[in-house]
Amino acid sequence: xxxxxxxxxxxxxxxxxxxxxxxxxxxxxxxxxxxxxxxxxxxxxxxxxxxxxxxxxxxxxxxxxxxxxxxxxxxxxxxxxxxxxxxxxxxxxxxxxxxxxxxxxxxxxxxxxxxxxxxxxxxxxxxxxxxxxxxxxxxxxxxxxxxxxxxxxxxxxxxxxxxxxxxxxxxxxxxxxxxxxxxxxxxxxxxxxxxxxxxxxxxxxxxxxxxxxxxxxxxxxxxxxxxxxxxxxxxxxxxxxxxxxxxxxxxxxxxxxxxxxxxxxxxxxxxxxxxxxxxxxxxxxxxxxxxxxxxxxxxxxxxxxxxxxxxxxxxxxxxxxxxxxxxxxxxxxxxxxxxxxxxxxxxxxxxxxxxxxxxxxxxxxxxxxxxxxxxxxxxxxxxxxxxxxxxxxxxxxxxxxxxxxxxxxxxxxxxxxxxxxxxxxxxxxxxxxxxxxxxxxxxxxxxxxxxxxxxxxxxxxxxxxxxxxxxxxxxxxxxxxxxxxxxxxxxxxxxxxxxx
Amino acid sequence: xxxxxxxxxxxxxxxxxxxxxxxxxxxxxxxxxxxxxxxxxxxxxxxxxxxxxxxxxxxxxxxxxxxxxxxxxxxxxxxxxxxxxxxxxxxx
Numbered sequence: 001x002x003x004x005x006x007x008x009x010x011x012x013x014x015x016x017x018x019x020x021x022x023x024x025x026x027x028x029x030x031x032x033x034x035x036x037x038x039x040x041x042x043x044x045x046x047x048x049x050x051x052x053x054x055x056x057x058x059x060x061x062x063x064x065x066x067x068x069x070x071x072x073x074x075x076x077x078x079x080x081x082x083x084x085x086x087x088x089x090x091x092x093x094x095x096x097x098x099x100x101x102x103x104x105x106x107x108x109x110x111x112x113x114x115x116x117x118x119x120x121x122x123x124x125x126x127x128x129x130x131x132x133x134x135x136x137x138x139x140x141x142x143x144x145x146x147x148x149x150x151x152x153x154x155x156x157x158x159x160x161x162x163x164x165x166x167x168x169x170x171x172x173x174x175x176x177x178x179x180x181x182x183x184x185x186x187x188x189x190x191x192x193x194x195x196x197x198x199x200x201x202x203x204x205x206x207x208x209x210x211x212x213x214x215x216x217x218x219x220x221x222x223x224x225x226x227x228x229x230x231x232x233x234x235x236x237x238x239x240x241x242x243x244x245x246x247x248x249x250x251x252x253x254x255x256x257x258x259x260x261x262x263x264x265x266x267x268x269x270x271x272x273x274x275x276x277x278x279x280x281x282x283x284x285x286x287x288x289x290x291x292x293x294x295x296x297x298x299x300x301x302x303x304x305x306x307x308x309x310x311x312x313x314x315x316x317x318x319x320x321x322x323x324x325x326x327x328x329x330x331x332x333x334x335x336x337x338x339x340x341x342x343x344x345x346x347x348x349x350x351x352x353x354x355x356x357x358x359x360x361x362x363x364x365x366x367x368x369x370x371x372x373x374x375x376x377x378x379x380x381x382x383x384x385x386x387x388x389x390x391x392x393x394x395x396x397x398x399x400x401x402x403x404x405x406x407x408x409x410x411x412x413x414x415x416x417x418x419x420x421x422x423x424x425x426x427x428x429x430x431x432x433x434x435x436x437x438x439x440x441x442x443x444x445x446x447x448x449x450x451x452x453x454x455x456x457x458x459x460x461x462x463x464x465x466x467x468x469x470x471x472x473x474x475x476x477x478x479x480x481x482x483x484x485x486x487x488x489x490x491x492x493x494x495x496x497x498x499x500x
Numbered sequence: 501x502x503x504x505x506x507x508x509x510x511x512x513x514x515x516x517x518x519x520x521x522x523x524x525x526x527x528x529x530x531x532x533x534x535x536x537x538x539x540x541x542x543x544x545x546x547x548x549x550x551x552x553x554x555x556x557x558x559x560x561x562x563x564x565x566x567x568x569x570x571x572x573x574x575x576x577x578x579x580x581x582x583x584x585x586x587x588x589x590x591x592x
Contacts, residue, residue, distance in 0.1 A: 064513050064514075065512050065553075069574060069575070075510055075512060075555040076556075091511070120514070124514065124517075128513075186574065186576050187574065189518075189552060192518075192545050192546075192549060193547060193552055194547075194552045261585070264587065266575050266577055269585055
């Protein structure tokens with residue numbers, strides 16, 4: 001699946017909430033993304049530079065076990081004073097983690113994202129990791145879930161990841177060449193054996209690449225993290241960036257090696273040089289030609305809480321959480337108000353004004369519309385649309401609901417539209433299948449539509465509409481909603497609709 | 501015959517999840533092996549699973565007190581460096 005990437009070239013932000021200067025904020029970076037992707041990243045501090053000023057994340061340390069050794073990691077992870085990946089103060093059981101998440105989410109309403117990132121590898125702790133995700137998706141459905149992995153066990157868990165509605169996955173990929181990998185990973189645990197050196201690295205790389213492909217095939221957003229290790233993978237990361245982009249990774253985050261001797265890691269003890277800020281930036285710039293780079297990463301702890309760059313973990317130790325009373329239903333209401341305010345502010349910054357449903361009486365029924373859109377515009381020919389974006393218009397306004405995939409029935413000729421492509425039989429069944437995909441929608445907005453699909457859509461009770469070609473999607477949806485209202489078809493009952 | 505866990509253990513749970521005999525249990529200050537259950541994986545696997553996944557050198561020993569993962573064997577850090585950083589000790 002081809003995913004669009006965030007622009008690298010947007011101008012730097014003014015002000016904002018980030019304590020650090022030069023965090024590379026790019027207010028326009030999300031503007032050109034299709035709505036369904038923007039909806040996934042606009043409140044995720046790790047996927048959107050802009051979001052990290054406003055939205056917070058937390059990690060819960062339920063995953064202590066690991067299945068590989070990295071030379072930049074020391075598995076003696078218990079430390080309260082250091083802030084770096086792999087370090088935590090207390091490992092939690094899934095039950096403790098859920099209490100902690102609910103407490104933090106109630107206390108910090110702008111916390112939108114819960115990640116499991118260690119201190120080992122989440123997918124080497126499948127029972128603890130998935131129990132946490134399962135319970136949270138039930139009890140706190142307004143929290144986005146994400147997971148970070150070394151990739152070794154990824155292929156076998158991709159389906160469970162998809163099933164738990166986890167739509168952000170980070171894979172740490174430091175190399176695509178086993179010879180390079182052998183200098184980074186001394187061993188892996190694979191099929192009941194410890195496998196050293198090049199052979200271990202080869203298996204790890206294979207599983208990472210397979211897992212990446214499987215995730216992007218399922219439409220799950222993947223961020224790739226790479227640790228820049230001077231003299232080991234610095235040049236090589238340019239190649240990594242190209243390959244992961246080709247496989248559909250959404251964002252590449254190159255982080256500097258942390259190698260202090262007192263951390264007790266291989267690179268630390270062997271006094272391996274850390275990259276200078278210039279080296280890091282040069283490499284990020286070199287990779288930026290290939291894909292979007294994340295430049296605002298703070299390399300946080302596996303139990304971090306709060307905005308990127310801050311850690312409020314001390315306020316939420318288990319002894320404090322145990323005595324907190326959390327009414328999550330009430331908290332969710334408060335959280336929604338806070339999130340909507342922030343999103344509205346961000347939209348306003350981007351110059352997006354949400355169309356208002358003025359003149360529509362309260363209590364009017366909501367209408368689902370399908371849009372053949374591209375980059376926020378009603379820009380696709382009905383027969384060329386690879387997916388339809390589903391929007392709901394109601395007296396509250398327009399909101400994005402989901403995307404539904406289609407199969408192309410149109411061969412792609414310029415003057416397509418009369419259904420006269422090679423195999424009439426196959427064409428017909430595909431068209432009909434696509435119309436079934438639109439079930440529940442009352443209108444299809446597209447830039448152009450042929451005579452045959454027009455008739456079939458009408459017969460299926462879906463009104464085709466090509467009158468808003470090249471208009472912004474949300475404005476077009478609201479305009480059509482108002483037309484429906486004006487024709488008196490928004491009266492509450494479904495019978496009215498059928499009778500009309 | 502049974503393996504044992506030493507004070508080097510960091511309580512990461514990795515061995516618990518791979519033990520075919522459920523022989524490893526949580527305890528303070530570190531995990532322990534139930535020597536009534538441990539078979540050193542004979543009949544199940546070609547190598548003891550706890551020692552094959554354990555990331556910490558010197559954390560698993562056999563009945564003779566020998567390290568299954570001696571100093572330097574997992575990280576590749578040379579012995580003299582381990583000594584310098586206080587990360588080395590002799591087997592029992």
